[in-house]
Amino acid sequence: MLSFWQDYPEIQNKLRVTQELMVDRLKISNHDIKTALEAMALQGGKMVRPALFYLFAGLTAKASDEKLWQQLIKIAASLEILHSATLIHDDIIDDSPLRRGIPSIEAQFGKDVAVYTGDFTYTVYFELLIETMAGTPFLEKNAKSMKKILQGELTQMQSAFETTISIRKYMKAISGKTAELLSLSCLEGAYFSGADQKTQHLAKRIGRAIGLAFQIYDDLLNFTVGLDEENKPILTDVRLGIFTLPLLIARENNPEKILPYLQAPEKLTREACLELSDLVAENGGMTGALLIANGLTQKALADIEKLPDGSNKVLLTQATQALLERKY
């Protein structure tokens, strides 16, 4: 999936080096688990978090400053390793058979090993932080971010099947679950490359807007994917009791129509799901959520415009558009 970055060879190269470092750091005495962690690192998706980190770091860091870049690579790896740890634990919760096209740690080794393997992965993350961030405020910032991420996950989980869940609560959950780590990635890229305060502030805000937009586009997709294919599971979020923005907007607009579907969503038939999907669209859920996501994307792009000029600013604009557009 690093092919996503093929038009950005510098970023792609850095991501490859990051993967190598991840494989090296995730070594564990148990051979099978080691192999699984290695595969997970190498299949590593688009590596959005380290990529955003590098895009921001590149605004300020000199390409020739090798010592600095060695540190930056470790920090980029810490972001992706934290993300991997949360994914390993997420897969326990979702009982996911696959992750990035290969069997999840849970599917390969069972829940029990997955719990400890996720914990082990968190430890590797902390080791990298300790090596790179001692004496900076970022040890503390990382701990705070991790707390927010977990509170976001817990909020979402505890409000599953809550038919009256507010849009505010949804935004809070995705703010922790997705936006927090993207925001931290951008901020760390700016900070550790030595960017000024203004750039750091913008980086944090841009990451947050991209993160929120990213998640809302993802949630929109869940209302359309698979609708035309008889055998594909559809509206998987709703059926898990996860009520996201398109549904919540439609429910605000037309509670009488929408609410009956939410009483026992785990039992919805395919037909009922198709009806609900239509109802969400008819009652402004899709366009409403799309408007909000597009607004966030525009906000991110406008903030990117305020960054110091240079080739990386152009890259960042293009990458943001590519990242968010591919989603919907």
Added chain:
Amino acid sequence: MLSFWQDYPEIQNKLRVTQELMVDRLKISNHDIKTALEAMALQGGKMVRPALFYLFAGLTAKASDEKLWQQLIKIAASLEILHSATLIHDDIIDDSPLRRGIPSIEAQFGKDVAVYTGDFTYTVYFELLIETMAGTPFLEKNAKSMKKILQGELTQMQSAFETTISIRKYMKAISGKTAELLSLSCLEGAYFSGADQKTQHLAKRIGRAIGLAFQIYDDLLNFTVGLDEENKPILTDVRLGIFTLPLLIARENNPEKILPYLQAPEKLTREACLELSDLVAENGGMTGALLIANGLTQKALADIEKLPDGSNKVLLTQATQALLERKY
């Protein structure tokens, strides 16, 4: 269970203050989880790890140095919070309905919430480390210890049902699973109170010996507890495929008699368990394991003897005897 320390009022008081700090730090936005974490902290067992930490800190730290003690209390809390995090995740693995006499987080909220609540607890642990250990080698040491603990758990899990598991592998697993954190607790007590190198070195070694002995006594107990009570589950470790020292010694001494019981241990009837328990005793498993555990206890006590004289040295000797004797 703090009543265990009733003859040591100073330690007991410090443990109470530690519990208060734990409750304060484990605050989480979700009300139910907050309550559960609070109950877990307040029911906190004997708090062996902070207690050992305080016993070692008391060798060197002046009682009047309030500022130092405030730091020490945070460090003691970090040890118990790390232990709690591992317990929350252990309960997922064991499907334990109870923990310290109250329903486990898993039993109360399900596996999913327990995964994230354990992760959240790890984060609070890291926050406390960052606040108290910046600029010392102990951030790194903690990360390394956590890795060893998890590798110990994974080793034990991955070698479950392995009939040929070596005594060496067993020792390695309990060394990670139990001894590592007890050793760290003693070492941190010495280091952060400003003890000299020699005391630090002894502390680490004493903690390790106590930890190994503690675990072996526990494992011995699993071969005797409940044997006389018709309705109590017995030999629970063996039936989970966890083959511990008494069994391994008996297997070395008489493989023909022992091995047949280990082929499908999850299916052993109560009668077969009683037979196996007898066989383990007849073939030197109980006395052999007891000799090793007693040897470790003696080693710890001999090392305590080498510590600087003072009232805390007497306390430490008594507490070690009490901790280990009550086990068997």
